[in-house]
Amino acid sequence: MEFTTQDKGRYTEVSASGRLNMVAAPKLREVINEVVSGGGKRIVVNLADTSFMDSSGLGALIGCLKLARQSGGDLRIAAVQPQVNMVLELTSMHRVLTPHATPEEAFLND
Amino acid sequence: MTAAPEIRRALVVEDDVDIRGLLVQILKREGFEVTEAATAREGLEKARAGADLITLDLNLPDGDGVEVCRAVREFSDAYILMITARTDEIERLTGLETGADDYISKPFSPRELVARINSLFRRQSRQAAVDVANADERQRAAEVQKNLLPRDNLRIQDYELAGRFRPSRSVGGDFYDWYGTPDGLHLTVADAMGKGMGAALIAATVRAIMRSVAPQPSIETAFATAARATEADLEQTSSFVTLFHGRLDAATGVVGYVDAGHGLALHVAADGGVTRLSSAGPPVGAWPDQAWPPGTVSLQPGDSLAIVSDGLLDIYETVDQFTEAVAGVITAASSAEDACAVLLDMADVPEVADDVTVVVLQRLQG
Numbered sequence: 001m002e003f004t005t006q007d008k009g010r011y012t013e014v015s016a017s018g019r020l021n022m023v024a025a026p027k028l029r030e031v032i033n034e035v036v037s038g039g040g041k042r043i044v045v046n047l048a049d050t051s052f053m054d055s056s057g058l059g060a061l062i063g064c065l066k067l068a069r070q071s072g073g074d075l076r077i078a079a080v081q082p083q084v085n086m087v088l089e090l091t092s093m094h095r096v097l098t099p100h101a102t103p104e105e106a107f108l109n110d
Numbered sequence: 111m112t113a114a115p116e117i118r119r120a121l122v123v124e125d126d127v128d129i130r131g132l133l134v135q136i137l138k139r140e141g142f143e144v145t146e147a148a149t150a151r152e153g154l155e156k157a158r159a160g161a162d163l164i165t166l167d168l169n170l171p172d173g174d175g176v177e178v179c180r181a182v183r184e185f186s187d188a189y190i191l192m193i194t195a196r197t198d199e200i201e202r203l204t205g206l207e208t209g210a211d212d213y214i215s216k217p218f219s220p221r222e223l224v225a226r227i228n229s230l231f232r233r234q235s236r237q238a239a240v241d242v243a244n245a246d247e248r249q250r251a252a253e254v255q256k257n258l259l260p261r262d263n264l265r266i267q268d269y270e271l272a273g274r275f276r277p278s279r280s281v282g283g284d285f286y287d288w289y290g291t292p293d294g295l296h297l298t299v300a301d302a303m304g305k306g307m308g309a310a311l312i313a314a315t316v317r318a319i320m321r322s323v324a325p326q327p328s329i330e331t332a333f334a335t336a337a338r339a340t341e342a343d344l345e346q347t348s349s350f351v352t353l354f355h356g357r358l359d360a361a362t363g364v365v366g367y368v369d370a371g372h373g374l375a376l377h378v379a380a381d382g383g384v385t386r387l388s389s390a391g392p393p394v395g396a397w398p399d400q401a402w403p404p405g406t407v408s409l410q411p412g413d414s415l416a417i418v419s420d421g422l423l424d425i426y427e428t429v430d431q432f433t434e435a436v437a438g439v440i441t442a443a444s445s446a447e448d449a450c451a452v453l454l455d456m457a458d459v460p461e462v463a464d465d466v467t468v469v470v471l472q473r474l475q476g
Contacts, residue, residue: 022305055420056303059304062397063348086428089373092390092392093371096392
């Protein structure tokens with residue numbers, strides 16, 4: 001899995017490309033940790049190119065959300081693909097990690 | 111313990127006839143079955159036939175030894191000893207990702223060569239011993255986990271109950287459990303985040319916690335109590351577990367249930383109609399301060415309740431496809447046991463990389 005981080009001014013966008021599984025989970029935590037410790041408050045994880053997520057991947061997203069909130073910020077997800085959406089809905093985690101259509105929209109209303 | 115292979119095969123890749131002859135002689139004396147190659151192309155070809163040790167000259171007439179080494183590494187675990195004419199080359203080589211195990215410079219003494227080879231194989235056999243010990247331990251863990259599954263043939267008048275579990279590794283994060291109660295039975299299906307040993311430890315903890323709340327008559331209170339205790343344990347590991355817990359009243363066929371982030375329990379009616387029981391909240395441990403309102407489902411004669419783990423979901427594009435497929439199997443199956451076996455077989459494909467669990471509770475036709 002490949003991660004790219006981009007400062008978009010109003011928020012930091014982290015694009016995740018590939019399969020978000022047991023192997024990729026610690027890498028995502030590392031990337032988000034870096035953004036948070038660099039002072040990033042608003043983080044959008046762009047999942048447009050994430051074709052698959054398992055429970056470890058979901059665990060990593062939840063961990064990253066907790067981390068962002070603990071430091072007074074927030075983390076949102078965008079451009080979620082069908083399999084990832086299925087995992088979010090089955091686990092009812094879409095109530096906490098609500099998908100946004102595009103990264104631009106994730107922090108539009110605040 | 112696994113015995114060391116009877117015959118050790120060596121391949122000598124060296125263009126200098128004299129040095130090649132010397133290497134062959136030394137290795138034969140050490141008990142190797144030796145083949146030889148004079149060029150990179152020939153060496154690569156013979157390496158494919160299999161070798162435990164390869165001595166590889168760095169400067170071959172038709173190619174670079176480093177490239178040969180990398181190419182061999184793609185298909186072979188052989189111990190590769192690179193031989194170079196220049197001592198200063200060794201320093202450069204060790205900094206590269208060549209895939210070689212050791213380096214020696216020409217001219218070398220036969221004694222030094224033998225010492226290197228013996229040390230390589232000692233390392234290998236020590237690693238093999240560690241591997242065997244680990245495999246042993248994994249096997250024992252798998253047996254323990256298997257013994258934690260309900261073994262007693264729980265017989266309830268007018269019902270049939272069956273369950274199967276197949277971990278993706280030797281142990282897994284899925285489990286199911288059931289036990290009889292004065293009114294009917296309690297059953298639990300859970301899936302701890304991740305795979306392997308870590309997930310299995312969490313699964314065992316959750317099983318014990320869920321059993322401890324069995325005497326609590328209210329399913330909502332019982333589940334909330336178990337969830338609080340589980341959350342405390344999970345917080346340290348930043349992990350979570352999806353849980354389905356159901357309680358059957360055998361006389362009426364009513365199953366009270368709580369679904370925490372599992373979402374894959376299906377009510378299959380006698381006529382084949384299917385309803386998926388959606389989850390009432392996130393997995394336990396995923397997010398703080400959650401409540402999971404219980405639901406009920408009524409099993410009429412001929413109806414089934416099937417709880418499947420997400421491992422089987424991996425072969426379907428959508429949850430609806432999965433739901434229809436499982437309902438089809440259950441309707442066609444001759445028994446709950448048969449349905450479980452068919453569903454587990456369906457998951458026996460490479461696309462399924464996760465643990466797979468299936469539990470089927472069927473109310474028999476009157």
